[in-house]
Amino acid sequence: MSVRDDPLLRLDRVSVALRQGGREMVSGVSLSVGRRELFGIVGESGSGKTLFTRTVFGLHDDAVVSGGEVTFDGRTMPAKSHHTEMKRLLGKRIGFIPQDPFSSLNPSMRVGAQITEALYLARGLSPKSREARDAAIAVLAEVGIPEPDIAFRQFPDQFSGGMRQRIVIAIVLAQEPELLIADEPTTALDASTQRLIVDLIVERSRTRGLSVILISHNLELLRQSMDRIGVLYSGQFLNLFQADQLAHQEVHPYTQALFDCIPTKDKTLADIRPIPGEPAGAGFGLAGCSFADRCAFAKDRCCATPLPINDAGQARFSACIIGKGA
């Protein structure tokens, strides 16, 4: 496989709106995900990160891409048939790991059957064939399921949450996608399992050379494992930065505020600063910066000036008009 520089996925000023009423929930997101790049999207609950990602990848029936361009592997999705075009990529070139492993496996289908079904849909392997069975057991072993040949015959309710999420990952990996989207894959799991699952996703993606978009509200988790991170707040795309260069670069005041409230081992309780005020939900259609009323640096013009958009598709970006983190 030759290494290519053009991004696998490029979003240009993409906006997402509700189907009914047409209220714009997320607006002006421009970013690109390179081949083999691990990309994190962080945002609080209600920031629109799940809605946005699901809609862009055709998994949301109540919202539509209302503006901008989505380009996958050099091919721009036509605006009218975005949904149908995406559905064609799902399960073949794009894999999706949902939030809650407890309800994301079919409870009445054996683990093996769920993997061979995925293999059949993506690669046309006959579900009952020896070949499909071997491939399924191999992928179960790959994600660290002990005794994969026994697991093959078991039902999902015979596994713990962490193991179920491994099975979900196995199903998605079996389809050999180029882009893996994980929507808060660890929120339903306990802290130590979270780490293991994210490590597994990172390690498998690096080995197989996949691009990853991992959505989380856990900034620290993303900082430690992703290459780049995009920050969504109240449906606005505020910040885009390189995860490993945090020490040397300034970030958007909101990103900084998020880091300030993460407890770490060299912080005392007094060092942890919660962000004042309440998080704003998505979909208010503000012209200016939606973080302005909670921001320590906010000036009067912050609320009035239209929010900058990452037009040029730069690798680093800050939407702060007073120049923080740009």
Add this chain to the structure above:
Amino acid sequence: MGNLTSYPKGALEWAAIFLAVAILIMALFGGWFTPYDPLQIDFRGKLQPPSGEHWLGTDGSGRDVLSRLMAGAQLTILSTLVVIAVVLVIGCAIGITSAFVGGWLDNLLMRLADIWLGFPPLILALGFAAALGSSLEAAIWALIFSWWPNYARLSRMITNDILSEPFVAGATALGVPTWRKVVFYVIPNAFDVLIIQVTLDISAVMLAISGLSFIGVGAQIPAPEWGAMIAGGRAHAGSAWWVVMVPGLAIFVTALAFNIIGDMLRRELDPTTRRRA
């Protein structure tokens, strides 16, 4: 449904299961082993009380009640099962289509079902039976016509619940086509709830069939259908209790057995307790 066999059953449940199985066997094969011809009239031997010769006595025309009961099981129970099977297939087809397609079709089908449900099933069936003429076939058609909305509504509701489960969204992301979703995702996961409804409906439909026959719009009197047997014995109810009591008890016991099994299944497979065992 994996723990169906591990559920602790009391004596009542075991008795109900035993009775239900015995009744089903009788319905399937009983007609071949009747001691007498269930339609053979013998006026000299009419209204005989239970004896060694006629275990459950004879009716007003001297027909053997046991033979009629056994042959009647076939008519009553098999027509019940036919009604249930047909409304299950038709109702689920309509309900699942409604849930998958959504929009105006969903509205149209469900409002139609709502209007249909507005009529008490027995009254509606009575109307149909009156229009189609009085026969067991007419009663079966009538019940099919009046019972489908129950299954259409139930299966639509279950399908909508299942479609909102994350594993269906996951299936969409894996590229699972709609027909596979119906066959491998919706039907197996709806099975629990449907089987409970079927078991409970067996007694309801059986009572309806017997009831229609009793009031004369179902099976006609010489036929040994249980409801018709009671209707035929009414005149002698005071003097010859067995003529009405035997088929009456048969209906009662069968309905009770299937209701107990239905309740047992409901306790065991309740949607609120079954998901995250």
